[in-house]
Amino acid sequence: MIYVTRRASFSASHRLFNPSWSDAKNQEVFGKCNNPRGHGHNYDVEVTVAGDPPAATGMVIDLKKLADIIETEVIERVDHKHLNDDVDFMRGLIPTAEHIAMQFWKILQPKISEGKLVSIKLYESANNFVEYRGE
């Protein structure tokens, strides 16, 4: 078994905000991330697929295909977008790194036919990142 990772990047804006809460509570919980007009990040995402590479190719998954799946299924839908307003699969969810990673998993898992998706790692910055392993 080998773990193969492909990294991709996107730039997006978001606002951390729970519409069922008062402004004061939102401010208390989300602080400056609650700025009404939003703020943004350069996100990096690392998608890891595990499998046993056949000797004939030496590859768990064709990285070009994996890159294309990541690009088409997630990057194009979030890049240069506002995560609260522009992205259908984030509708009704607070767009934290945790929720983004979990939604990426839901979208990508059924698309990966060689190997098995085992991890989505999402960097909001060099100092803050999350990982979801489907557990």
Next chain:
Amino acid sequence: MIYVTRRASFSASHRLFNPSWSDAKNQEVFGKCNNPRGHGHNYDVEVTVAGDPPAATGMVIDLKKLADIIETEVIERVDHKHLNDDVDFMRGLIPTAEHIAMQFWKILQPKISEGKLVSIKLYESANNFVEYRGE
């Protein structure tokens, strides 16, 4: 003469958009950067000050003071903000990296009393960055 650089970071959102143009022209010129609800970046800024370090301190400028000036004068005014809507010194300017760097220069230059400001370098991402040298 020695060139001393201090780096700082902020996260912000923006929209590239010229209000005197049609939607079609904005789209043609700014492409996906013209998304109406904006998108965002983690920006890095490098501020370079040149001077002759006195032997008694060996420092062109106290880096702690330089870091405080950068934090107070620019970072606090742009971090977790929407550059078009929330930042007074960007009002009326298209918030490209070029314009942000030039405004940072205008703000920081009069605040630096040891040494001389010689460069503002602004990274919008690892792949895109600009430098302004006051020329």
Next chain:
Amino acid sequence: MIYVTRRASFSASHRLFNPSWSDAKNQEVFGKCNNPRGHGHNYDVEVTVAGDPPAATGMVIDLKKLADIIETEVIERVDHKHLNDDVDFMRGLIPTAEHIAMQFWKILQPKISEGKLVSIKLYESANNFVEYRGE
């Protein structure tokens, strides 16, 4: 379950030295790390907390709070310090990356009340790093 990581940095000096050994043995085991007046590093530490993010916040742990805990409990006690001489919780321990990571775990674990501490990763340099998972 999501794994959330916060990174922080500090600069410190240390000497690898076992006082119960002869100078020759210390030199043989620790080599140039045994220089009597010490040497130093910029350390990066990554603290990972795992949990299930409540839908109301989308956050395993408030990253601002986690950052404050890391800053107050460990960074302030080691930053710009000599790890052998200045840091109470390293007293009597050889200040290798392994021992630093294990002590950080002991200090941080009881302070983390949302989620569960699962990993302390400590980088002595880009080429040398250790991870402790409480096992």
Next chain:
Amino acid sequence: MIYVTRRASFSASHRLFNPSWSDAKNQEVFGKCNNPRGHGHNYDVEVTVAGDPPAATGMVIDLKKLADIIETEVIERVDHKHLNDDVDFMRGLIPTAEHIAMQFWKILQPKISEGKLVSIKLYESANNFVEYRGE
């Protein structure tokens, strides 16, 4: 138990090519990686060893020794080489990152006498990397 990692680098060229296939099939499967005269990468390898550090040294494994083993056993045999043509332990294998990582494991595992090899991570670029854990 602590996980200790040492990173090393090498530059090499390779061609992804299965000699039992037609040119057309090689092109279809390996794309531009099948260029007959090869192409190359700066590879980074991270070798992770796990163990319980004795109090007398605070070290799972002497990192200097680990670095020497990595240098002598693998880096010198692949650095500034063509992986298909110049490297005996890659003979008959398609030189994907997966196969390189698995061969490094086979070579390094018997050489590591303090602690236990638990992971070989191989970066072909910042965007593509694999990990082998001996499973």
Next chain:
Amino acid sequence: MIYVTRRASFSASHRLFNPSWSDAKNQEVFGKCNNPRGHGHNYDVEVTVAGDPPAATGMVIDLKKLADIIETEVIERVDHKHLNDDVDFMRGLIPTAEHIAMQFWKILQPKISEGKLVSIKLYESANNFVEYRGE
């Protein structure tokens, strides 16, 4: 005047070798870079264009256009190639970073119509890089 930089990457192989010299002289001058079957690198290139951004766009040059020029004019001709054998504009030149940067300049300078090309920076690795400014 603002300096705008766009970074791009490619992977290639090469051999440092002067055909008018003996094998012994090639080995003495180029060492392991003279391996007959070549070796390779992940190269990063930074292209810097200087100009005065018009207020209507705030941009010295449309970065998307600059990225396209770099991609079409240079990256596609060197990526996943052998620089000695596969690249017409390197024919007859020893493919050092110096020569690659100078050839990139010759190719890119006439293609840049907004602003003025002022620098080509080429990284062969994090530790080795060159810059050509057209001087």
Next chain:
Amino acid sequence: MIYVTRRASFSASHRLFNPSWSDAKNQEVFGKCNNPRGHGHNYDVEVTVAGDPPAATGMVIDLKKLADIIETEVIERVDHKHLNDDVDFMRGLIPTAEHIAMQFWKILQPKISEGKLVSIKLYESANNFVEYRGE
């Protein structure tokens, strides 16, 4: 003319302290960098040499020779050392990044016989760095 840069690294400790000042004045000027038992950094140094590469080699300077000069003349004298106490060429100087860079220049300039030394860049951390150009 081409600018060729070689990067190297070292780990050292230091204390910012002016012995002709009172403790209070040292504390006021140097803050936590004045900790009596010192603190440390991983330093990166970039040495830039400019010249015209002869067609026969395509190289301004043999990078292997430049790397050896940097290693022998400076790195071995500062790596894993205390800059105030262990390094003869820092004697009597406050070991700021500015002073270290200037001393490296003095040492390296007469040793470089191909091309001309034009810059010493010294990184104390990713956020703090200085450059000396011999001016």
